[in-house]
Amino acid sequence: MSHSADSAPAPFRVAVAGLGTVGAATVQLLADNAGLIAARAGRPVEVVAVSARDHNRPRPCDLTGIAWFGDATEMAARAECDAVVELIGGSEGVARAVTEAAIKAGRPVVSANKALFAHHGWTLAQAAEAAGVPLAFEAAVAGGIPILKALREGLAANALDSVYGLLNGTCNYILSTMRDSGRDFADVLAEAQSLGYAEADPSFDVDGVDAAHKLAILTSLAFGTQVNLDAVHVEGIREITALDIAFAEELGYRIKLLGLASATEAGIEQRVHPTMIPADAPLAGVDGVFNAVVAEGDAVGRVVLEGPGAGAGPTASAVVADLIDLAAGRTAPPFGLPAAHLRPLDALPVERRRGSYYVRLTVLDRPGVFADIAAILYEEEVSMESILQRGRNPGDAVPVVMTLHDTIEAAARRAVDRIAQIEAVVETPVVIRIEHL
Amino acid sequence: MSHSADSAPAPFRVAVAGLGTVGAATVQLLADNAGLIAARAGRPVEVVAVSARDHNRPRPCDLTGIAWFGDATEMAARAECDAVVELIGGSEGVARAVTEAAIKAGRPVVSANKALFAHHGWTLAQAAEAAGVPLAFEAAVAGGIPILKALREGLAANALDSVYGLLNGTCNYILSTMRDSGRDFADVLAEAQSLGYAEADPSFDVDGVDAAHKLAILTSLAFGTQVNLDAVHVEGIREITALDIAFAEELGYRIKLLGLASATEAGIEQRVHPTMIPADAPLAGVDGVFNAVVAEGDAVGRVVLEGPGAGAGPTASAVVADLIDLAAGRTAPPFGLPAAHLRPLDALPVERRRGSYYVRLTVLDRPGVFADIAAILYEEEVSMESILQRGRNPGDAVPVVMTLHDTIEAAARRAVDRIAQIEAVVETPVVIRIEHL
Structure with a gap:
């Protein structure tokens, strides 16, 4: 295959909303690795517009030749671009408005916004699907890990x-x-x-x-x-x-x-x-x-x-990976299935978790306390795996640690609540779930 | 969006060459998880043809209604399908012929064959690209890990x-x-x-x-x-x-x-x-x-x-993931870049590796040996990080272990070869590279 200059593929044009550390790192990564990104995407990926609150703030990225928008939502609706990158953050306000405006304008959205997709993910996926627009948010979860x-x-x-x-x-x-x-x-x-x-x-x-x-x-x-x-x-x-x-x-x-x-x-x-x-x-x-x-x-x-x-570099890595997929024409439903197929959870x-527990009590070191604890566990049908008391301190408070065998959480809590009421148990018990991963 | 029965998406038809443990597991996984695979691919993924050496051998997968081919290469060229899965293995012979026939017939290939792609990957990528056919081989490297x-x-x-x-x-x-x-x-x-x-x-x-x-x-x-x-x-x-x-x-x-x-x-x-x-x-x-x-x-x-x-399940997981990508229309150049962009390595x-080394010698426990070793290292400009001798055994052989500071491999080898010739060094030295990952 050969390409004449005329048949060179059109650049994939990106508008970036938000120029904090992640936004600046994204702009810079697209510039620094432009050659390999173009090779992997099959076409150049270029930032054509940006928006942030303060135009004049110094930033660690070069914005020469890039259109500036004071209003990110307007940029999402109007900038001539093939995708909008939302790096403002927050589940409401500007971030949500930018995303909705881009979808409405038929523009794919790439986002690092976990709050937005955790709160409104399904609704946004439905809207994007109805508009035939891809949504991608790899950077929203676990930073640079794909x-x-x-x-x-x-x-x-x-x-x-x-x-x-x-x-x-x-x-x-x-x-x-x-x-x-x-x-x-x-x-x-x-x-x-x-x-x-x-x-x-x-x-x-x-x-x-x-x-x-x-x-x-x-x-x-x-x-x-x-x-x-x-x-x-x-x-x-x-x-x-x-x-x-x-x-x-x-x-x-x-x-x-x-x-x-x-x-x-x-x-x-x-x-x-x-x-x-x-x-x-x-x-x-x-x-x-x-x-x-x-x-x-x-x-x-x-x-x-x-x-x-987390961090600017890893997050930008994930944002740009999503852009490369879009530029190469690789899309998938945002949550893996068409929105209509996603079942209510x-x-x-x-309270219905089944598992084991660590329980730390602070107990006055005197006779009979263990017997009281054991009686409550027996009555609540909760089975103890181990108990240990470090050191002795007759009459004073000492930590006592129990681990409980697999049990339903509601039962474990009832037992611990009753144990907390024993007179010799002097602080609120600490309960930590154990997972045998 | 709604679909009438008429507008249901066409199934993605797969021909599987090779029904060993991985082939059988692939056929079975496509059957067992058919519903979720269809939802994720946007269309059913169905095995329509298989080929293996022995038709009558019992296998842990259901082949009812699936066309049987005695000749895998013929299947790759002629079966009515949307992709050919090559699970025969080996860098030459039938596996290579199947892959080449599928590419020639314009059929995407999914493969678990590391030997084939390690030996002929670039050539196959060029042929596939020229034919406009995707090639995918996630299962060839690290089994189920994507x-x-x-x-x-x-x-x-x-x-x-x-x-x-x-x-x-x-x-x-x-x-x-x-x-x-x-x-x-x-x-x-x-x-x-x-x-x-x-x-x-x-x-x-x-x-x-x-x-x-x-x-x-x-x-x-x-x-x-x-x-x-x-x-x-x-x-x-x-x-x-x-x-x-x-x-x-x-x-x-x-x-x-x-x-x-x-x-x-x-x-x-x-x-x-x-x-x-x-x-x-x-x-x-x-x-x-x-x-x-x-x-x-x-x-x-x-x-x-x-x-x-490795293993049937993890390998089948990777094969079917490649099929889902193809069925959903997600493709990428097999090695990430167009074949023409891949540079000669x-x-x-x-010999030019720079790094550190573990060297174990077997040395007769007598005076003067360490001095001889040290002199050679000095002459070859190789710097020792540590040396240890466990136990003493005057006149008999004992192990002596050295670690060498970062050095060029050729220099380390010269030094070790000379040390091996010291009369008191009685076995071939063992050298293991150290990587500070």
Whole structure:
């Protein structure tokens, strides 16, 4: 095959809304790797328009020759382009308006916005499908790891049993550092903030919200269900103490903020919470700001993808991969199936989870307490796997740690609530779910 | 959107050549998961023809209503189908003829054949491109792990620095078991054969040939070069002893059969050989029959994909994923770029590798030997990082282990060859490359 200059393929023209660190990195990556991107896409991929709040702010990317729009929604509706990249963020406001305007104007959208797709994914997929417009958001989940493509295409032959992983690098960094250093949450959080691994307002990360957004999107792709963020049970890591991390170690576990979705006969469960996993589980060794996602399929077995879950470069890598697919004419339904085929999610509430538990009590060291605890467990039909008390301190408070055999969560909670009322139990019990991954 | 019965999409018709364990599993997976596969592909994917040597052999898949061809090449040329799946294997003979016939007849090919694409990948890609026919072979590398799609599409925005991994499950099983049990190669190989993890003729696996095939394909996708199997330096694991595994452990390393391709300023190196990697490297913890592949890109950083690298289910998972992509109209050049853009591979020979080395000598325990060794290293400008001798045995042979600082391989070899000629050095030195991954 030969090409004359006249038959050179037309460039794929991109309008970028939002020029924060990810937006600037995306513009720069398209410029830096323009040659190989054009070769892989079959045509050049060029930024023709950008929009951001402040035109004059210095940015680490070259905007020469690129049209500037003060209004991102207007750009999405009017710029002459083949795709709109939304990198503003947030589930409402401008980000949502830009996405809806692009769809309405018949323009494919590439997005890194997990909040938007966790809240409105199914509605947006329906609108895009009705307009015949592709939507892609690889960058919304696990940064540079191509996990959405893997679920949607690479593992498409499989009925999936579960998808789970470490979906928030900030939490993983904090928990890894607490374990390595023996320091407590507040201390390590402050350090993470000073290093730029955690935001000034850390609640989005440390309360599990960010991981819940990502999990809700993964669930939809894995199980062919409508995105349902409300059905995700969410707990963050603020209550995890150095003491619990030390006990986990002693029992052969690590504590990780796990996002887990699994398809059971009784429904689909979606949970984000601190979890004890075996120290030799594949995810246990993934430390620091890395993310990892495990998918278990009926034909393939267990596949693990691991890599940088955030940051400008990895996120831009995912955004540009989506653009290359679009430029090359490769599309797929945003959640793997036509929107009309996505079933409402039949949610299994966390109270019906079956699994084992770590329970730490603070107990006055005096005779008879163990007998009271054992009686309650017996009455609630909850079976104890182990109990340990470190040190003796007659009359004073000591930590007592139990692990419970597989049981329904509602029963475990009833038992723990009753144990908490024993007079010698002096603090609120700490309960951490155990997953034998 | 609504469909009347008349407007139901036409099925995507598949002809399968080869009904061994992978072929039968592919036919069965398409039947078992027909509903979800049709939903994800946008149309049913149906096996309409099969071919194998023996029509009457019992197989774990239902062939009712499927046309039978005694001659696979004839099937590829004549069966009424939308794609031909080649699961016969081997770089020549029927497998090659089937592939070429399908391309000539304008039929897309899906293949699990690493030998074929390692030997003839570029030629086949050229022929397919000239005929306007897609070729897909996800199953050829790392079984169920969607690594080719990840390199070709998911990480397409990146210039890659290196791609490496554990590409042969048999070798990984043998080395993991040798380490866990302290047993020697021959013993563990015999056990692996009895468990079905190694073939009766194990040379394809244990001599590194299989890993070399996979690496040659990965290299082409990662660096946009023509597949060049001849440029892969290959060493197998037969010479690895329990003693070397124990020393590796003591030095903080694990021995793995690593396949590694990296782009250096002096050329692209491709190597398959037993390698010492740090015990805390991500690949060090991947044991047993699992495969894992690491890709390092300029934007994304390090991404790791891990999973089952062989077996009927995982391989069928990858074959059917390729079929779903074809049925959905998603195609890409087989090696990520148009064949004409793939550059000849500028090979860096292993003699020019720069890195560190483990050297185990067997030395008569008498005065002056260390001085002789040190003099040779000094003359060859090779710098020693550590040396250790376990136990003393005056006048008799003892193992002495050295590690060498980063040096060019040719210099390290010259030094070791001269050391081997010292009279007190009584066996051929063992040399294992160290990679600080």
